[in-house]
Amino acid sequence: MNPPDQPAHAVASDLVLAGLAADDGGLSSDEAGRRLAAHGPNRLPAAPRDGVLKRFARHFQDILILILIGAAAITALLGHGLDTAVILGVVVINAVIGFVQEGKAEAALAGIRRMLSTHAQVLRDGSWQQIDAELLVPGDIVRLKSGDRVPADLRLLDSINLRIEESALTGESLPSDKHPDPVAADAGLGDRHCLAFSGTLVAAGRGLGVVVATGAATEIGRINRLIAEVETLQTPLTREMAQFGRQLSVLIVGLAALMLAIGLGLHDFALAELFLAAIGFAVAAIPEGLPAILTITLALGVQRMARRNAITRRLTAVETLGAVTVICSDKTGTLTKNEMxxxxxxxxxxxxxxxxxxxxxxxxxxxxxxxxxxxxxxxxxxxxxxxxxxxxxxxxxxxxxxxxxxxxxxxxxxxxxxxxxxxxxxxxxxxxxxxxxxxxxxxxxxxxxxxxxxxxxxxxxxxxxxxxxxxxxxxxxxxxxxxxxxxxxxxxxxxxxxxxxxxxxxxxxxxxxxxxxxxxxxxxxxxxxxxxxDPPRPEAVAAIASCRSAGIRVKMITGDHAGTARAIGLEMGIGDAATLRVVSGAELEAADDATLRRLVAECDIFARTSPEHKLRIVKALQANGEVVAMTGDGVNDAPALKRADVGVAMGIKGTEATKEAADIVLADDNFSSIERAVEEGRTIYDNLKKAILFILPTNGGQGLVMLAAVVFGLTLPLTPVQILWVNMIVAVTLALALAFEPAEPGIMQRPPRQPGTPLLNAAFLWRLVLVSLLIGGATIAVFEAELARGMPLEQARTMAVHTLVVAQAFYLFNARFLHAASLRPALLFANPAAWIAVAVLLALQLAFIYLPPLQAAFATTPLDARHWLLSLLIGGAVFLLMEAEKRWLSRGA
Structure with missing residues (x-):
């Protein structure tokens, strides 16, 4: 056996053979079979993947969606089957959209995956044989030649000019010279010259070695376990949306309960009618179209990135890149070409x-x-x-x-x-x-x-x-x-x-x-x-400069030597010669958590690092409140990629483990694609804010209509199914148009948004209240005025629905620009999708009002020309008032 506490690279090869109960004559087939049964096949365990049903069920876990499911259950108990069917239909459509998009991303990734070694030359029963690499066991004698991929972790017994390309594992830009002589027990991975690691490539020469580890026990297997143990974090967007969903759900449930109390205590509402009113309020206030808009907006960003050779495995990853404050990048093959x-x-x-x-x-x-x-x-x-x-x-x-x-x-x-x-x-x-x-x-x-x-x-x-x-x-x-x-x-x-x-x-x-x-x-x-x-990629130099102008720090983390890392860092524009400091792996090893947090805040280049070092650096940055993107191509990068807020792998030279751990895979291995993805992510976030700024006030107006009707004992202006109609057609037409908005000018010259910034700030809340009062108040006024004129209830409700829809169509053009005025013709026509959406909305409204099947389903009746003119005047008034509000606020700023 090996001396206690002495790894294979630190002892002579004959002692390693003795410890494995093997010799240079190889194993017999019977002995190899016994060892295979004891150690298992020489392959990495497959990454567990959730089943289809579990992945589909994840799309129902949003708290607002759960409230809608509860509303559907109540309408079913009350015997309102149509309301139940429509509510559940909305919920299922949202889930299907997200599920299908995830599947597309996985299918796109599968086309660029590559496998590790499948065969090995092994000495069995006294003769050399070629066998499946999965059948290798500790104690097997394996020979290597130029061009081979090492099939397991080997302790070298002999070598002739043997050089092995280990950049995927160690980050070294040059092949490592190999020899059988033992090295120090504490030697780093890149300095263990008497070992050949599974998955690395023989660049030159020949070698003979004994298998010391297979499968999960190999160095790649150790990193694989490290990946499995890494805890992933929620993205900034999902954290913000989850917090927003919880706050909104508490508000909606609280107001619905208040409605029930007021309706029972102050007014003579029937219990069934009151339940329907509360459900109508919940349906009106919940932005059930928001998950669909969120998914579609992200999916459009994913498709745009795919055209730029960036394959996105997780929808929110593109938006997360828009929020990053630090990009940690491997050097070899990522910032550099890996071409001497x-x-x-x-x-x-x-x-x-x-x-x-x-x-x-x-x-x-x-x-x-x-x-x-x-x-x-x-x-x-x-x-x-x-x-x-x-x-x-x-x-x-x-x-x-x-x-x-x-x-x-x-x-x-x-x-x-x-x-x-x-x-x-x-x-x-x-x-x-x-x-x-x-x-x-x-x-x-x-x-x-x-x-x-x-x-x-x-x-x-x-x-x-x-x-x-x-x-x-x-x-x-x-x-x-x-x-x-x-x-x-x-x-x-x-x-x-x-x-x-x-x-x-x-x-x-x-x-x-x-x-x-x-x-x-x-x-x-x-x-x-x-x-x-190994020269920098020219496009990476420009991309780093763009990231710095956008307030994003780029940190280089490499397994290469400090001198090489410093030279490349200066050439890349990471720091300047007078102040640039390179932190070594030994310093990282000696640093406690507090010291490491200080080091990662002050320094931008880390050399001679191991996979554990890279993972600690990412964790320390996150502990400092940074939103971190990690890029790389080697197995040694995979744990840090998985832990980062968004992991980016290289698709051409990247290893299988790296791609599996990543959220985004660059099919062209081009670092500049990351910079473009940051711009895309910021655009997506802006468009999501615009969609929320559009959807929430319009939902607020609808909820106000229902709440005011109960509080003041009025006839309900809308039914739950009519509210769902408004919500869905507005979401799939008007709100969707906001997903196509181009990037705002100077988007890459502004700093990243601060982590933890609430989705709704004071200005958003003010606008939410103002638009809700304008649209909701106008709808109630029209409904009550038409009832007073003797209009039948169904027609008055049709008029109320139409007023809501037209007012929201006008408000869309306010929401397209958060602060800029929308009255300029150049801006009004900058997004053709907005006008297409209005045209589609008009067609749907015509069908809603005049087609008999929809009249029967939604209890609507035809409107006269006077009603159309009145709704247009109300919509125009909303538009002008909101433009005046923008101008007033901009003067105050």
Whole structure:
């Protein structure tokens, strides 16, 4: 067994084998079967998903919807079947809209999911076999080669130039060198060089390892458990709507009870009639169309974001992005391209700058601002000859995207050669010393197009400096090596976060056709340095600037080293060189909760972080009252994505676990889509406020009609089913038009709304009361006046309904702008959907008043031209009075 408290990466490989009761000859099939029964299949447990009925039932949990269901039950007991059917129909329609939209989002996401490794090369019964990765067990001997995906957590027993791409797990932008030697017990995930982790990709070399963990016991499985344990928070919108719903429900139930008390105590109402009046009041006051409008408005935002390559899994996520105050972002593959790029070339002739990013051979090389032709710069040509010929990678365009086959750093050098116009095809490679972790260099013996034979050497600068006695001087001739000068240049590039490679060469005899390590020990001439970095996405730089102007802080959280993180952060525009501080994972580990809350408030870059660190950072920001969005593409980002108020995953390079944890998946891996989603979210919130500002006063007017009738002992102007008609046709026509309102000017120049800000402020409440009194008072006055003129009750109620509808149609144009005047023609016609909605409403009202089937269902009768003119005059008066109110309030402000 392993020594107590010593993990597999901290002990020798033979002790690991002994602890697993295994050896390098592999397991027998019988033993593997017994272990499979004990440990279970090598797969992650499937994420539980609610059944169809449970997901559908969630849409009935709103307290206002529950009050409506109660009202339907009472009308059923009183024998009013039509009222019951209409109320329940409204409730079911709301639920269906939300349920269908959720299903669409899940279906859209399914198209971009990718699976982990499915097969493994394992030593069983003394021979190598390919088996399903799910059948692996602890103690199995597995071999790896370039291009394989690691099928389980392995303790390496042997390796040959093994390099594994672990960015999805550790956040490292470069593949990690692997070797069997144990490391410190407290080594971070990215420093456990003797382990290969499930789900990571072998970039180069070969390896042999013993399975030490499968399924849920792997590092990915540990993160999966962490995800399952993370507590998700309600979105700001759902919190505000829930609070608003509770307050409104208490008010409605209280007033309905008051109506019953007044009706029984002061007036001679029949109990059944009084119950109907109370139900009518509840139906009038409850904005039952609001859930539908909320869902439709969010769904429209989801569709607009889908056209911008952002797939939304949860409707409220887009709106939540509009409320975020902080965006926490992973670096590798999110803010950067995860494509290594040569940026600087240093020779004794000068410091060259290289433009372009990624593996696309588009870019230029300049010296002191002037474009460089390779033929006129012998120093540069000599260096590029080395990095292009001593290179095993290829870059090629695939479906419009340039990709590298081979090592990312070699791909960057290959692209550099392409930008310089250098081709290695005419060079004949005669012998090679391949890259090995122990040597950290690669050398080739090559014949040049001129027939000369040269040793070309590239690799780690310190290893090459040890082998060089000279350098290529400013005049193009070899001179003694000035090691101190080169080390200063190496330090300068390293401090900028660049990975530095060096090149050296020397000529050999024309007859030489072999190459050994001894040939590199003397006479090598140092040519120069190449600085390589994983560059920022240009669109991400602009998006960060836009977020900062919108009052949103962007924080970079990465598993990469502090120097690299700082360099990228400065290039991204996150802070400035004088004040930017990078917090390390070790500092985070040592910080208590109070210290961490201070650190996350003061600092914007966090380096060498683990999944637990990222999760703690998000929690600390939320504890500070921030609304947090978290973006990332790796498994290590998934717990923080799930905890954040809104999680955003990359769709192309993102892992399955990340997509499952996220609320939004970017199909194009473009950070700028997040900035556009913030703008979309703010627009949606504005439109929701406009819808609420429209619906609540109109519902208030209807409720006032019913409340006043009971309090003053009047005949009820409306029946419950007529009120539902008004609520639903207004919601699906007029209120829906507000969902199509364009973004307000300067929407990304204003700060985020403060968390905890109530949905209804004092100005909203004032307008609610004013509009309710205007519309409700006008409706009661018309109803009573027509009754006094001898109009039959059914026709008077038809007139009351029509007055309500027309007044709300006019008020729509007030509500389209919260503060700006609506009388200007440019604004009146800015949203064609509003005029289409009015036309549809008019058609529905004509049917309501004049079609016999609807007359029978809603107890309506035809109206005369005089009644239409009167309702139009009332609607116009409401519009003008509300415009005057806006102007009065704006003067006061």
């Amino acid at each position: 790029t040569a940026r600087h070339v240093i020779t004794r002739a000068g410091s060259y700058l290289v433009s372009g990013s990624g593996y696309a051979p588009a870019g230029t090389i300049t010296l002191d601002g002037e474009l460089v032709e390779l033929a006129g710069h012998a120093h540069l040509q000599a260096l590029i000859e080395v990095v292009a010929v001593a290179n095993d990678s290829e870059v090629a365009e695939n479906d419009g995207q340039w990709c590298v086959a081979g090592e990312p750093t070699e791909g960057a050098l290959r692209t550099l050669a392409c930008k310089a116009g250098f081709s290695a095809e005419a060079h004949a490679r005669l012998a090679t010393i391949p890259f090995e972790s122990a040597n950290k260099f690669m050398a080739t013996l090559a014949s040049t197009p001129a027939g000369l034979r040269r040793i070309l050497l590239k690799g780690a600068p310190d290893r090459l400096l040890d082998r060089c006695t000279g350098e290529l001087g400013a005049d193009g001739q070899p001179v003694p090596l000035d090691r101190a000068w080169w080390e200063r240049e190496i330090d300068r590039l390293s401090q900028e976060g660049l990975r530095v490679l060096a090149a050296a060469a020397r000529r050999v005899d024309d007859g030489r056709d072999h190459l050994g390590i001894d040939d590199l020990e003397q006479g090598m001439v140092f040519l120069g340095l190449v600085g390589i970095i």
